[in-house]
Amino acid sequence: MTELVMMQSKAEVSRERGIDRVLKLMAYLNESGRPVRVAELPKALGAPRSTIYELVRVLTESGILELSGDDNKVSFGKLIYLYGINYMRENDVIRRGSAEVDALSRLTGETSELCVLNRNRQAIVHTHPGSRPMRISSQAGGQIPLPWTASGRLMLAHMTPIEIEALVSPEDLTLPDKRVMPMADFVADCIGARGSTILATSGLINSFTQCLASPIFGVDGRVQATICLVLPMDITNEQRAELQQTLIASGRKLSMDV
Amino acid sequence: MTELVMMQSKAEVSRERGIDRVLKLMAYLNESGRPVRVAELPKALGAPRSTIYELVRVLTESGILELSGDDNKVSFGKLIYLYGINYMRENDVIRRGSAEVDALSRLTGETSELCVLNRNRQAIVHTHPGSRPMRISSQAGGQIPLPWTASGRLMLAHMTPIEIEALVSPEDLTLPDKRVMPMADFVADCIGARGSTILATSGLINSFTQCLASPIFGVDGRVQATICLVLPMDITNEQRAELQQTLIASGRKLSMDV
DNA sequence: CGAGTATGTCTTGTATATCGGACAACACTC
DNA sequence: GAGTGTTGTCCGATATACAAGACATACTCG
Numbered sequence: 001m002t003e004l005v006m007m008q009s010k011a012e013v014s015r016e017r018g019i020d021r022v023l024k025l026m027a028y029l030n031e032s033g034r035p036v037r038v039a040e041l042p043k044a045l046g047a048p049r050s051t052i053y054e055l056v057r058v059l060t061e062s063g064i065l066e067l068s069g070d071d072n073k074v075s076f077g078k079l080i081y082l083y084g085i086n087y088m089r090e091n092d093v094i095r096r097g098s099a100e101v102d103a104l105s106r107l108t109g110e111t112s113e114l115c116v117l118n119r120n121r122q123a124i125v126h127t128h129p130g131s132r133p134m135r136i137s138s139q140a141g142g143q144i145p146l147p148w149t150a151s152g153r154l155m156l157a158h159m160t161p162i163e164i165e166a167l168v169s170p171e172d173l174t175l176p177d178k179r180v181m182p183m184a185d186f187v188a189d190c191i192g193a194r195g196s197t198i199l200a201t202s203g204l205i206n207s208f209t210q211c212l213a214s215p216i217f218g219v220d221g222r223v224q225a226t227i228c229l230v231l232p233m234d235i236t237n238e239q240r241a242e243l244q245q246t247l248i249a250s251g252r253k254l255s256m257d258v
Numbered sequence: 259m260t261e262l263v264m265m266q267s268k269a270e271v272s273r274e275r276g277i278d279r280v281l282k283l284m285a286y287l288n289e290s291g292r293p294v295r296v297a298e299l300p301k302a303l304g305a306p307r308s309t310i311y312e313l314v315r316v317l318t319e320s321g322i323l324e325l326s327g328d329d330n331k332v333s334f335g336k337l338i339y340l341y342g343i344n345y346m347r348e349n350d351v352i353r354r355g356s357a358e359v360d361a362l363s364r365l366t367g368e369t370s371e372l373c374v375l376n377r378n379r380q381a382i383v384h385t386h387p388g389s390r391p392m393r394i395s396s397q398a399g400g401q402i403p404l405p406w407t408a409s410g411r412l413m414l415a416h417m418t419p420i421e422i423e424a425l426v427s428p429e430d431l432t433l434p435d436k437r438v439m440p441m442a443d444f445v446a447d448c449i450g451a452r453g454s455t456i457l458a459t460s461g462l463i464n465s466f467t468q469c470l471a472s473p474i475f476g477v478d479g480r481v482q483a484t485i486c487l488v489l490p491m492d493i494t495n496e497q498r499a500e501l502q503q504t505l506i507a508s509g510r511k512l513s514m515d516v
Numbered sequence: 517c518g519a520g521t522a523t524g525t526c527t528t529g530t531a532t533a534t535c536g537g538a539c540a541a542c543a544c545t546c
Numbered sequence: 547g548a549g550t551g552t553t554g555t556c557c558g559a560t561a562t563a564c565a566a567g568a569c570a571t572a573c574t575c576g
Contacts, residue, residue: 015531015564018277019313023320030341035348039523048565053524055277062281063377068348072524076345078374081352082381083288084342085399087334090293090326094339116336119321123340141343273534273561297553306535311554330553522573533563537556544551 021047022055026076029065033139035073093216093225093254098126100227100250105130108243111230113138115213117155117223120167122146125225132232145172147186150201150213151226157193157215158222164190175204197248208233212243214251227251279305279313284334287323291397293331351474351483351512356384358485358508363388366501369488371396373471375413375481378425380404383483390490403430405444408459408471409484414448415473416480422448433462455506466491470501472509485509 024045029036038056042049056074059065063079088094097114105112105128114126121143138144146152146168156164164187173181193199202210210231218224227250229243282303287294296314300307314332317323321337346352355372363370363386372384379401396402404410404426414422422445431439451457460468468489476482485508487501 015533017533018275018563019280019316019533021564022277022280023316023322026341030344033344037523049524050526050566051564054564058277058281064281066345075348076341078345078376078381080338081342081345081349082376082383082399082401083284083334084339084345085383086288086291087324087336087339087342089398090333118336118340123336125340125343140347141340143340273563275563276533277563279534295553306537307554308536308556309534312534517576519576520574523571524569525571526567526569528566528568529564530562531564532560534561535559537558539556540554542551542553545549546547 016047018051018055021045021051022059025052025055025059029074029076030141030143033142035068035075038072038074041074093218093256094125097216097225097227097254100254101126102128104128104227104229104246104250108229108246110243113151113228113230114225115149115151115155115228116225117146118143120146120169120172122149122152122155130230138230147173147181148175148204149228150199150211151228153186153189153193153201154196154199154213154215154226155223156190157196159190161187161191176206197251198244202233212240212247214247215255216251217255219256224256225254227254274305276309276313279303279309280317283310283313283317287332287334288399288401291400293326293333296330296332299332351476351514352383355474355483355485355512358512359384360386362386362485362487362504362508366487366504368501371409371486371488372483373407373409373413373486374483375404376401378404378427378430380407380410380413388488396488405431405439406433406462407486408457408469409486411444411447411451411459412454412457412471412473412484413481415451415454417448419445419449434464455509456502460491470498470505472505473513474509475513477514482514483512485512 024047025041028041028044038053041047041052041056045052056065060067060074060077063077065074066077067073068075094114094116101112101114109131111130111132112128113124115122116125117123122145123143124138124140127138127140146156156167159167165183168183168186170183173183173186175181196215198212198214200210200212205211210233211228212231213226213228215223216225216227227247229247231240231243235243282305283299286299286302296311299305299310299314303310314323318325318332318335321335323332324335325331326333352372352374359370359372367389369388369390370386371382373380374383375381380403381401382396382398385396385398404414414425417425423441426441426444428441431441431444433439454473456470456472458468458470463469468491469486470489471484471486473481474483474485485505487505489498489501493501
């Protein structure tokens with residue numbers, strides 16, 4: 001039934017550009033976060049098999065993708081990593097921020113992350129696991145809905161309610177445990193976060209972690225990225241206060257505004 | 259005249275796929291190592307202007323490329339960086355190697371680099387500048403001909419002469435100062451490097467630096483990457499010997515073979 | 517075994533993405 | 547102010563990249 005609906009909704013367009021298929025392919029690969037069988041792609045992308053096999057051939061030959069493992073699995077290739085380095089080189093928030101995440105994590109023993117806004121999602125650019133046995137696994141390169149995190153609120157803090165509502169897609173308001181956050185609440189959170197140097201959310205992603213985030217301001221005074229700590233619920237108020245101060249310092253250090 | 263020759267050699271093909279144009283575009287952007295004006299691309303890639311403008315539009319809208327600055331310049335975008343992270347996540351030689359480069363550079367005060375083989379070039383995956391005033395700038399993400407470096411020789415060491423000759427393109431045998439290295443000499447160097455844990459070259463890239471490289475072996479026992487130091491010519495033998503030992507240790511630490 | 521499903525390759529027709537060129541808006545120089 | 551070159555947009559024609567489907571192989575399961 002689901003398939004039928006899908007077919008109907010996009011029945012009018014029969015042919016699609018190779019480039020667009022490639023963009024979707026890479027987005028799917030990124031979402032999956034693991035090597036994907038080539039045979040899986042036509043179904044997942046709603047594309048003809050012949051097209052996908054041809055595109056995968058071209059992309060692997062060029063080094064954008066790599067075939068990995070025994071069965072036909074593709075993942076991102078060396079070339080796309082090299083191209084990505086070019087981006088990092090021009091963006092020193094990412095370079096310096098990644099180093100700061102490592103330092104912060106070593107210093108506090110907690111899981112730490114560097115996040116940036118990517119369209120209507122929060123992208124995790126770099127992460128360093130803490131020394132606790134429990135491991136909260138949000139993997140680098142992954143993207144998560146903005147309403148799930150403190151970082152998301154900070155990164156939208158400079159926007160108007162109209163802009164925020166336009167940006168955030170309704171399905172992203174559904175939390176991992178299926179609770180739905182009212183758009184109005186989220187918008188209010190964002191506006192409330194304006195100017196803050198620290199923001200906490202608890203129990204959004206799951207019931208046993210809280211998220212502590214500090215903004216990194218760009219030269220224009222807007223939040224360019226965030227640095228954050230992923231903490232268990234049961235830390236003492238003193239521990240928490242200390243971590244907050246440390247995190248605020250990291251955020252300020254990385255900021256570009258004077 | 260050069261242009262005429264080029265026109266003739268590829269005159270038969272009139273139309274080209276968008277995907278191929280995109281691949282060339284990204285390769286050019288990577289080579290340039292800086293934001294490139296859109297207007298420059300049609301000439302540089304031998305492509306029609308209308309096509310390039312359309313492709314750039316699609317790629318920037320998707321986040322693969324970004325428009326930067328006042329005039330119409332493009333560079334790699336956030337999305338390609340995020341995709342690149344996926345590659346790094348699956349390749350811990352790169353992750354651990356980058357960290358080791360930083361450590362090595364802080365320890366020795368010298369410029370250090372992590373290199374991998376990419377097709378018939380050596381790609382610089384990560385670099386950390388030394389504390390010397392002179393700065394040898396090979397930028398991360400850049401690719402240089404294999405015959406120019408010690409790393410290049412190590413990375414081809416497992417190959418047969420036939421394979422090496424097939425891989426290395428003749429124009430790469432020309433050094434930066436226009437001297438041409440005979441293919442036979444380079445092949446001999448590679449074969450000679452087989453099994454070495456350290457290799458040095460001097461005066462290839464320029465007259466005042468030498469290159470010290472140590473192989474990083476993969477599980478298959480082949481050289482998967484190299485870690486290297488870029489040094490001035492005028493260091494003492496004692497300094498050199500000490501740096502060699504340190505570098506060998508780094509290479510061994512990063513290697514996967516038992 | 518035979519029927520059914522999944523995977524990868526190859527070929528053929530046509531919908532359309534690419535191309536060429538026209539056009540406008542500049543920014544030069546002489 | 548005329549002449550020349552550069553940059554970006556738009557549009558119609560057609561070469562061809564994409565889609566569909568046939569074919570081959572390899573499985574699973576009753």
